[in-house]
Amino acid sequence: MTAMIDCQGLTKQYGTLLAVDDLTFRVEPGEVLGFLGPNGAGKTTTMRIIAGFLAPTAGKVKVCGYDVEAQPIEAKRCIGYLPEGAPSYPEMTPREFLEFIADARGVPAATRRQRLEEVYGMLHLERVLDQTIETLSKGYRRRVGLAQAILHDPDVLLLDEPTDGLDPNQKHEVRQLIGGMAKSKIIVISTHLLEEVDAVCTRAVVIARGKILADDTPAGLEARSRFHNAVSLKLADPADLKTAKAEIEALPEVASTELDERNGRLTAFPAPNRLPLTPISRLAEQRGWALDELHLETGRLDEVFRTITGGASA
Amino acid sequence: MNGMVAVFKRELASYFTTPVAYVFIVIFLIVANAFTFYLGNFYERGQADLASFFTFHPWLFLFLVPALSMRLWAEERKSGSIELLMTLPIKPWQSVLGKYLAAWAFTALAIALTFPIWMTVNYLGAPDNGVIFAAYLGSILMAGGFLAVGSCISAITKNQVIAFIISVVVSLALLLAGLPLVLDVFAAWAPQAIVDTIASLSFLTHFDSISKGVIDVRDIVYFGLLIGFALYANTIILELKKAD
Numbered sequence: 091m092t093a094m095i096d097c098q099g100l101t102k103q104y105g106t107l108l109a110v111d112d113l114t115f116r117v118e119p120g121e122v123l124g125f126l127g128p129n130g131a132g133k134t135t136t137m138r139i140i141a142g143f144l145a146p147t148a149g150k151v152k153v154c155g156y157d158v159e160a161q162p163i164e165a166k167r168c169i170g171y172l173p174e175g176a177p178s179y180p181e182m183t184p185r186e187f188l189e190f191i192a193d194a195r196g197v198p199a200a201t202r203r204q205r206l207e208e209v210y211g212m213l214h215l216e217r218v219l220d221q222t223i224e225t226l227s228k229g230y231r232r233r234v235g236l237a238q239a240i241l242h243d244p245d246v247l248l249l250d251e252p253t254d255g256l257d258p259n260q261k262h263e264v265r266q267l268i269g270g271m272a273k274s275k276i277i278v279i280s281t282h283l284l285e286e287v288d289a290v291c292t293r294a295v296v297i298a299r300g301k302i303l304a305d306d307t308p309a310g311l312e313a314r315s316r317f318h319n320a321v322s323l324k325l326a327d328p329a330d331l332k333t334a335k336a337e338i339e340a341l342p343e344v345a346s347t348e349l350d351e352r353n354g355r356l357t358a359f360p361a362p363n364r365l366p367l368t369p370i371s372r373l374a375e376q377r378g379w380a381l382d383e384l385h386l387e388t389g390r391l392d393e394v395f396r397t398i399t400g401g402a403s404a
Numbered sequence: 405m406n407g408m409v410a411v412f413k414r415e416l417a418s419y420f421t422t423p424v425a426y427v428f429i430v431i432f433l434i435v436a437n438a439f440t441f442y443l444g445n446f447y448e449r450g451q452a453d454l455a456s457f458f459t460f461h462p463w464l465f466l467f468l469v470p471a472l473s474m475r476l477w478a479e480e481r482k483s484g485s486i487e488l489l490m491t492l493p494i495k496p497w498q499s500v501l502g503k504y505l506a507a508w509a510f511t512a513l514a515i516a517l518t519f520p521i522w523m524t525v526n527y528l529g530a531p532d533n534g535v536i537f538a539a540y541l542g543s544i545l546m547a548g549g550f551l552a553v554g555s556c557i558s559a560i561t562k563n564q565v566i567a568f569i570i571s572v573v574v575s576l577a578l579l580l581a582g583l584p585l586v587l588d589v590f591a592a593w594a595p596q597a598i599v600d601t602i603a604s605l606s607f608l609t610h611f612d613s614i615s616k617g618v619i620d621v622r623d624i625v626y627f628g629l630l631i632g633f634a635l636y637a638n639t640i641i642l643e644l645k646k647a648d
Contacts, residue, residue: 141491143646166493173491177484179414181421186414193410194492222421238488 094119094246094276095140099149102135102300109135111300112149117293119245122272124291124308125280128399132300133280134174137250140278141171153246167195170244172252176235180224184215184234187223188241195242205241212267213237228255236264240271247271249279253286265290284391287311298399312389314397319360320387321367326380328354334379343369355383407494411502412509419510424472429514432468436460436518452529457521458539458615462579462607465550470571472511473554474564476503477642481562490646497639504555504635511547515540535617542614545627546607550575552634559641575607582606 095117102110110132117123125133138144140151142158142165151158156165178187188209192202210216213233218226223234232255239247252268253261268277268290281287287294287308294311296304304311312318325331331349335356339347343366344358360366367386374381419425436457440446444456480486489499525531554571561567580586582603590599603609610623 138487143487143491163493163495166491169491171488171491173484173487175484177488179418179485180483181418182414186417190410190414191492193413194407194494196406196493 094154095278096152097136097140097149098151100136100139100146100151101148102132102139102144103147109300110139110146113297113300113302114149115295115302115305117276117278119276120273121293122268122277122279122291124287124294125278125297126282126284126287126294126395127280127297129282131298131399133297134250135300136297137171137248137278137280138173141169141173141248142166143173167242168245170239170242170247172235172239172247172249174250175254176232178223178231178234178238181222183220183222184226184230184237185219187234188237191238191241197242205243209237209241212240214263229257229260232256233260233264236267245275247275247277249277251281252279253281253283261286284395288391296395296398303398304394308391309388311394312391315387315389315391315394316359317357317387317393318389319365319367320357321360321370322355322357322383322385322387323370323374323381324353324355324383326382330377330379331356334374334377337373337377338366338370341366341369341373357387405498407492408498408502411489411494411499412506415503415506416509419506424475425510428468428472428510429517432464432514433517435468436464437521439464440521452525452531454521454525454531454536454539455615457518458543461543461615462546462611465547466572466575466579469511469547469550470554470568470575472507473551473571474558474567476507476555477559477638478562478564478567482564486646490642496642497635500555500559500635500639500642504552504638507551507555508544508548511551512544515544515547532617538617538619539615541619542611542623545614545624546611549578549607549627549630549634552631552638553578556634556638556641559638560645578605579607582609 097113097115100110100113101108113132113136125136127133135144139146140153140158142162145159153165154168156168158165179190182190188206192206197205210219213236215230215233215237218230223231226234232252236249236252239249249268253264256264265286268279271277272290272292279286279290291308294304294306294308295302296311304314306314325334331354335347335349338344338356338358341358343361343364345361346359348357348359349355350357358366358370371384374384419428439460440457444459446456449456477486480489490496522536525536526533553574554567557571557574558564558567560570577586583606587599587603590602604626610626613620614623
């Protein structure tokens with residue numbers, strides 16, 4: 091079972107709108123792939139095609155070696171899918187709903203009870219098990235959706251915006267859950283939250299207008315930022331600022347500096363392939379500047395994201 | 405098969421967790437009995453049979469069954485749960501059949517709950533219970549026909565009101581296909597064979613003979629084929645426009 095998700099030339103056209111444009115990528119076991127893109131970029135459409143809900147206009151998807159179009163049942167068996175908005179049956183209780191999913195997925199009777207209890211626990215659903223889903227908060231509904239997706243312990247998890255509508259604590263829990271399952275599975279999450287990519291993904295694919303614009307590790311993406319390896323500092327005494335700016339700019343490791351007038355933070359951008367942190371800290375010591383703040387920037391994903399997708403939001 | 409059973413169970417249970425089941429059954433029982441006694445002149449006829457009960461079933465079903473079938477797929481579409489259902493490892497025809505059978509079982513239950521009228525007629529006289537049994541069977545078959553048509557139409561739209569209205573109109577056309585109202589339109593110019601074919605599509609014609617106690621294989625085959633065809637179309641529609 092190599093290359094558990096294999097997309098070849100996926101294309102989806104709605105009338106004249108090209109929602110997904112010739113996407114080709116593979117995802118290997120152990121990877122957590124983050125689909126990043128502005129709204130309308132084709133993330134959800136791609137997820138739906140992989141999950142077998144939509145048929146592509148052209149191209150092929152194989153999941154666990156099964157062609158999603160030719161062997162849909164086999165493919166769907168090894169996928170756990172959280173659709174966008176976590177739809178379910180509002181008149182059911184989480185218990186009834188998850189029992190239905192266990193029936194539909196043919197979870198073996200021997201492990202069924204134990205597995206259900208385990209999933210209730212993992213998503214902290216015990217308290218709301220017998221309340222109808224329509225009365226639950228958005229966060230609980232999302233967790234019921236997640237429970238449904240992981241119930242049969244699938245090899246491939248497709249999660250469309252898994253943390254949308256959750257509060258920071260819940261987000262953290264869901265991310266931990268995803269991280270905990272990541273080793274043995276393929277996980278694809280779509281999101282427009284950049285912090286999420288940093289927190290859980292081992293690989294990030296940026297798409298806009300149905301095309302892959304970048305495919306890299308989160309660190310690799312950060313490295314594309316002009317802030318990558320830049321140094322930010324704040325002086326205790328604003329009087330030193332002018333000389334400091336000039337002297338830092340003069341360092342060979344520094345290409346340029348930028349001063350944020352609002353908070354007095356000075357950012358020094360590195361010259362190509364140079365690391366300005368040490369020279370700057372040395373310089374500050376020599377000149378006796380009192381520093382309130384000095385830190386190394388790793389790169390800003392949001393800035394990279396904006397540069398890559400460059401106003402491509404639809 | 406597991407999948408179909410799961411869908412069936414879920415669907416059937418959902419009737420009883422919402423007020424749908426109770427409203428439907430109560431209204432059906434009230435109206436069915438009111439028609440029997442007031443319009444059907446159950447007492448005045450002085451006959452120990454249930455003709456005045458069964459004769460109104462086609463007209464009752466015309467409105468009540470679409471009210472039941474309209475939500476089958478339109479609601480799944482509206483709430484987005486269709487995406488969940490269609491990405492479970494269940495073949496679409498199994499989902500269609502599971503939901504349909506649940507709705508049919510529910511309708512059969514509603515029809516079975518009219519049993520007091522059967523007890524009444526047995527108390528008052530000595531009816532031919534074979535005929536009554538056949539008529540019940542015919543009624544359930546006919547309800548199944550209406551339901552299949554309604555389920556198929558419900559798959560077209562996400563709007564339940566539209567599903568209801570179209571289902572009523574299509575059902576009406578199927579009901580009346582055997583009446584002069586429809587047949588005269590064709591009789592004037594079409595060859596007799598076509599007129600006969602159209603007449604043979606009529607729910608009324610087929611239901612009439614069964615409700616008189618004549619269980620003709622052709623009537624059963626007719627409803628069987630109609631249900632099969634409607635559900636087949638339902639499955640195709642579903643696969644074609646899952647996501648719209």
